[in-house]
Amino acid sequence: MVNNMDTRCDLMLFGALGDLAQRKLFPALYQLERAKLLADGSRILAIARTEKDTTGVRKQLFEKLQKAIKPDQFEPSVAEAFLQRVDYQVLDFNDPEGFCQLNDWRDSDNNELIVYMATPPSMYGVIARNLRSAQCCTEKTRVVVEKPIGHDLESSKVINDELGEVYRESQLFRIDHYLGKETVQNLIALRFANNLFASQWDQNHISHVEITVAEAVGIEGRWGYFDKAGQIRDMIQNHLLQLLCLIAMDPPSDLSADSIRDEKVKVLKALRQITPDMMERYVVRGQYTAGTSAGQPVPGYLEEEGANRGSSTETFVALKAEIDNWRWSGVPFYIRTGKRLPEKLSQIIIHFKPAPHYIFDPDQKHLANNKLIIRLQPDEGMELKILTKDQGLDKGMRLRQGPLELTFSETFDAERIPDAYERLLWEVMKGNQYLFVRRDEVEHAWRWVDRVIRNWHDSGEPPKRYAAGTWGPVASIAMITRDGRSWYEDV
Numbered sequence: 493m494v495n496n497m498d499t500r501c502d503l504m505l506f507g508a509l510g511d512l513a514q515r516k517l518f519p520a521l522y523q524l525e526r527a528k529l530l531a532d533g534s535r536i537l538a539i540a541r542t543e544k545d546t547t548g549v550r551k552q553l554f555e556k557l558q559k560a561i562k563p564d565q566f567e568p569s570v571a572e573a574f575l576q577r578v579d580y581q582v583l584d585f586n587d588p589e590g591f592c593q594l595n596d597w598r599d600s601d602n603n604e605l606i607v608y609m610a611t612p613p614s615m616y617g618v619i620a621r622n623l624r625s626a627q628c629c630t631e632k633t634r635v636v637v638e639k640p641i642g643h644d645l646e647s648s649k650v651i652n653d654e655l656g657e658v659y660r661e662s663q664l665f666r667i668d669h670y671l672g673k674e675t676v677q678n679l680i681a682l683r684f685a686n687n688l689f690a691s692q693w694d695q696n697h698i699s700h701v702e703i704t705v706a707e708a709v710g711i712e713g714r715w716g717y718f719d720k721a722g723q724i725r726d727m728i729q730n731h732l733l734q735l736l737c738l739i740a741m742d743p744p745s746d747l748s749a750d751s752i753r754d755e756k757v758k759v760l761k762a763l764r765q766i767t768p769d770m771m772e773r774y775v776v777r778g779q780y781t782a783g784t785s786a787g788q789p790v791p792g793y794l795e796e797e798g799a800n801r802g803s804s805t806e807t808f809v810a811l812k813a814e815i816d817n818w819r820w821s822g823v824p825f826y827i828r829t830g831k832r833l834p835e836k837l838s839q840i841i842i843h844f845k846p847a848p849h850y851i852f853d854p855d856q857k858h859l860a861n862n863k864l865i866i867r868l869q870p871d872e873g874m875e876l877k878i879l880t881k882d883q884g885l886d887k888g889m890r891l892r893q894g895p896l897e898l899t900f901s902e903t904f905d906a907e908r909i910p911d912a913y914e915r916l917l918w919e920v921m922k923g924n925q926y927l928f929v930r931r932d933e934v935e936h937a938w939r940w941v942d943r944v945i946r947n948w949h950d951s952g953e954p955p956k957r958y959a960a961g962t963w964g965p966v967a968s969i970a971m972i973t974r975d976g977r978s979w980y981e982d983v
């Protein structure tokens with residue numbers, strides 16, 4: 493892997509006044525500055541359509557940073573120094589002539605160019621072509637794009653083709669911010685640095701896997717975007733399938749981007765297609781109605797600001813995925829994700845099979861399988877539930893289930909766990925692609941998800957209702973109970 497701590501970069505940030513840039517990207521860049529990871533001479537060109545000047549934008553960014561960064565991490569002098577790197581350029585993204593001005597800002601002799609498109613994906617092609625015609629890209633330019641790459645396989649191909657006309661695949665960094673999360677990275681270490689787990693990681697030892705990505709928030713003013721996407725496109729096609737791939741993939745031969753991505757693609761290709769006759773048992777689609785969140789009444793999805801009352805877009809999906817290969821044959825992956833669930837919680841539970849012969853108290857037999865809990869958020873860490881003998885003379889051989897626990901923030905004495913975008917931006921600067929998604933991954937994921945969406949449309953069934961603040965429609969509980977299992981929190 494390349495590790496150029498001192499690579500000087502010119503970062504052109506398209507969509508710099510938008511929500512993503514202001515909420516995530518600038519705070520992440522500030523944290524890199526604070527950690528002294530931005531090379532001297534690296535610069536940022538904030539680009540947007542709004543008439544403003546550099547002084548005004550720096551002032552606005554200072555205020556936004558002050559709000560976004562925790563007070564104990566906000567150092568005004570660091571923020572000032574960071575903002576000295578930022579210039580502002582007003583630009584109509586559709587105007588090829590305008591792009592020529594970008595060359596005046598470039599320091600092409602000394603700095604590598606990174607282009608970050610924090611814009612709607614429909615703009616990616618236009619920006620790429622205009623940069624090319626303004627001769628504002630080189631063989632080494634790195635280009636960062638955000639999800640969603642399309643809303644189905646066909647449209648994703650169009651976007652990928654447009655980018656591919658101008659850039660080689662090795663220049664493209666497709667972000668799935670879940671890949672930048674500390675615990676997600678640790679999954680790779682856990683699986684491939686510990687033979688203890690490597691030797692247990694298959695259908696001989698694992699009975700099933702659960703992946704939950706729950707959010708307490710609703711749509712937060714994003715109704716227009718979200719209603720066209722729905723939870724399956726917004727979360728499953730990317731974040732949850734990426735998590736599934738990292739759990740299910742075979743060991744890569746090394747840590748290079750392509751070795752890892754080749755293994756992930758094999759998993760996506762082995763996902764069993766969900767056919768119309770499987771839908772009732774394998775997929776649950778929900779939409780929240782009014783309820784409560786953190787003790788406060790909240791409106792239903794159809795009553796949110798800007799809502800179309802007749803929408804049948806889902807805000808919750810639970811599904812059972814199966815992987816048709818030797819390692820995972822017969823091991824279901826139960827996946828669920830939703831908005832307005834009781835809490836923000838992302839976790840993966842690996843349920844190991846019980847020992848072949850059980851000799852303890854029959855009443856405790858339900859405890860007899862080990863579980864590995866991988867917590868993405870909150871309290872990033874891992875916990876292995878093992879059985880020990882309960883303490884005390886009167887307890888005989890009663891079993892007790894207890895954790896072997898690793899909470900990252902305590903164990904590693906870290907001041908803070910970096911946000912996903914910090915890590916991802918840092919990897920782009922170093923030119924490491926292993927945390928970014930390759931074109932074929934995006935397309936295989938769409939192929940699988942498209943099939944489910946098509947089945948929904950063909951059946952014409954509306955989503956099942958669930959009250960805000962609950963764990964989704966009861967049908968999602970029925971889906972897993974039918975297999976004699978339950979979601980982890982329900983135990």
Ligand code: BG6
Pocket residue numbers: 669707726727838
């Ligand atoms: C985004 C989705 O990709 O991920 C959002 O578009 C979602 O709808 C968000 O809220 C969740 O990310 P995180 O990091 O807060 O779990």
